[in-house]
Amino acid sequence: MSTMEPVIGLEVHAELLTASKIFCACSAAFGGEPNTNVCPLCLGMPGVLPVLNRRAVEFAIRAGLATGCTIEPRSVFARKNYFYPDLPKGYQISMYELPLCVGGGIDIVVDGTARRIGLTRIHMEEDTGKNIHDAGVSGSLVDFNRSGVPLLEIVSEPEMRSPEEAGTYLRTLHSILQYLEICDGNMEEGSFRCDANVSVRPRGTTPFGTKVEIKNMNSFRAVERAIAYEIKRQERAIADGEKIVQETRLWDPDREETRAMRSKEYAHDYRYFPEPDLPPLVVDEAWVSDVRSRLPELPAERRARFERDYGLSAYDADVLTQRKDVADYFEAGVAAGAPAKDMANWVLTEVLRIVREEKLDHALVIRDWPVSAAQLAKLIQLVAAGQVNRNTAKALLPKLRGTDQDPAALVAAEGLGQVSDRGALEAIVADVIARSPEQVAQFKAGKDKVLGFLVGQVMKASGGKAAPQVVQELLRAALTR
Numbered sequence: 001m002s003t004m005e006p007v008i009g010l011e012v013h014a015e016l017l018t019a020s021k022i023f024c025a026c027s028a029a030f031g032g033e034p035n036t037n038v039c040p041l042c043l044g045m046p047g048v049l050p051v052l053n054r055r056a057v058e059f060a061i062r063a064g065l066a067t068g069c070t071i072e073p074r075s076v077f078a079r080k081n082y083f084y085p086d087l088p089k090g091y092q093i094s095m096y097e098l099p100l101c102v103g104g105g106i107d108i109v110v111d112g113t114a115r116r117i118g119l120t121r122i123h124m125e126e127d128t129g130k131n132i133h134d135a136g137v138s139g140s141l142v143d144f145n146r147s148g149v150p151l152l153e154i155v156s157e158p159e160m161r162s163p164e165e166a167g168t169y170l171r172t173l174h175s176i177l178q179y180l181e182i183c184d185g186n187m188e189e190g191s192f193r194c195d196a197n198v199s200v201r202p203r204g205t206t207p208f209g210t211k212v213e214i215k216n217m218n219s220f221r222a223v224e225r226a227i228a229y230e231i232k233r234q235e236r237a238i239a240d241g242e243k244i245v246q247e248t249r250l251w252d253p254d255r256e257e258t259r260a261m262r263s264k265e266y267a268h269d270y271r272y273f274p275e276p277d278l279p280p281l282v283v284d285e286a287w288v289s290d291v292r293s294r295l296p297e298l299p300a301e302r303r304a305r306f307e308r309d310y311g312l313s314a315y316d317a318d319v320l321t322q323r324k325d326v327a328d329y330f331e332a333g334v335a336a337g338a339p340a341k342d343m344a345n346w347v348l349t350e351v352l353r354i355v356r357e358e359k360l361d362h363a364l365v366i367r368d369w370p371v372s373a374a375q376l377a378k379l380i381q382l383v384a385a386g387q388v389n390r391n392t393a394k395a396l397l398p399k400l401r402g403t404d405q406d407p408a409a410l411v412a413a414e415g416l417g418q419v420s421d422r423g424a425l426e427a428i429v430a431d432v433i434a435r436s437p438e439q440v441a442q443f444k445a446g447k448d449k450v451l452g453f454l455v456g457q458v459m460k461a462s463g464g465k466a467a468p469q470v471v472q473e474l475l476r477a478a479l480t481r
């Protein structure tokens with residue numbers, strides 16, 4: 001173990017899924033032709049007045065309650081002043097001294113050890129526009145569609161001690177926001193972004209080392225890789241007697257390294273002051289209790305329930321509950337009659353494989369499932385009843401997709417019913433044995449593995465329809481006769 005201890009804190013920016021922007025009525029939708037969702041207010045024209053989006057506040061309260069924060073009865077928007085072309089007003093409306101949510105934490109489990117990572121705060125702010133440098137014209141362009149989209153900034157305490165803990169914290173937070181249906185969590189499109197503050201200090205000491213901020217990580221894996229790289233870089237620099245400089249570094253995913261971008265601004269560089277155009281945000285107890293009463297079951301509770309009620313392993317329950325829509329799909333299949341363990345098995349292998357291959361999980365809610373939960377439940381029941389074998393069932397998935405066809409009808413129509421009729425199979429078995437003297441001799445000499453080959457031959461001769469269990473039995477019986 002290294003003599004140095006990493007200290008990691010994460011700042012997450014999550015775009016809220018409100019219909020309109022935080023201070024004006026423009027659409028907050030992602031995409032669209034550049035500069036079409038804009039108005040004088042989000043373009044930063046003089047003389048306009050911001051009006052706070054109540055739904056955005058409700059979403060922020062939801063996030064605060066789900067992570068155990070205290071919702072402050074009175075919080076204050078502040079101006080964060082800096083110049084950048086994507087910020088037309090020359091300041092960003094954010095919260096500074098008095099944020100909406102304070103305290104709370106995210107529970108994580110890494111290598112079997114449970115820890116709670118504290119949250120410093122969750123505050124509301126507006127997103128900036130976006131500079132476009134590769135538009136094929138000389139100079140840069142700016143798209144203000146994103147300007148004024150509501151954001152949550154979720155700031156953790158510097159309590160993570162490894163890249164794995166940071167990755168788990170981030171996945172857990174991501175999952176919670178998706179369950180709350182307040183953020184689509186798309187890291188590639190930037191609706192869930194993470195900056196990491198990383199420093200190292202001699203193990204067993206308390207004062208923090210100089211921290212470096214890392215930006216430009218657009219996947220969980222990138223966050224873990226970038227932090228791991230940065231820890232090594234700082235350890236090496238200190239070992240070589242160099243001083244760590246407080247700065248912002250960019251992660252380069254192609255070269256797998258961080259590199260200096262600019263020296264880090266300090267808070268006083270932003271000359272924060274209370275936003276004069278907005279009154280303090282007052283959230284009364286009634287509003288908070290109303291939001292609390294409508295919170296959904298959260299991933300940790302659902303995971304525990306899946307283990308308890310369906311007898312699933314901790315791992316399976318974890319994977320099935322990371323996304324709300326996947327957990328809903330699983331439970332819909334069970335409700336439609338599939339045994340829980342079989343349903344879990346099919347979802348974890350076949351369904352999620354296709355979901356990942358086709359990136360269907362890039363949206364908040366998967367709509368184009370490879371097969372509906374009800375159809376999958378039927379298919380699983382057909383396999384369990386021995387009416388179709390598992391491989392045939394798998395091959396039926398593409399045919400069922402996008403239809404509401406009954407799997408049993410499809411099996412009948414395609415003549416795919418499993419052959420477990422011993423008479424019919426015995427003939428095929430006899431034929432395969434006659435054609436495979438070499439393998440038969442090997443089997444008789446004790447090479448049990450060869451049986452797999454012979455089973456395969458029978459399956460092939462049956463057009464994939466034979467019941468594998470029955471084929472095995474018949475082969476063994478014939479070979480040991």
Ligand SMILES: [Zn+2]
Nearest residue numbers: 024026039042
């Ligand atoms: Zn606008």
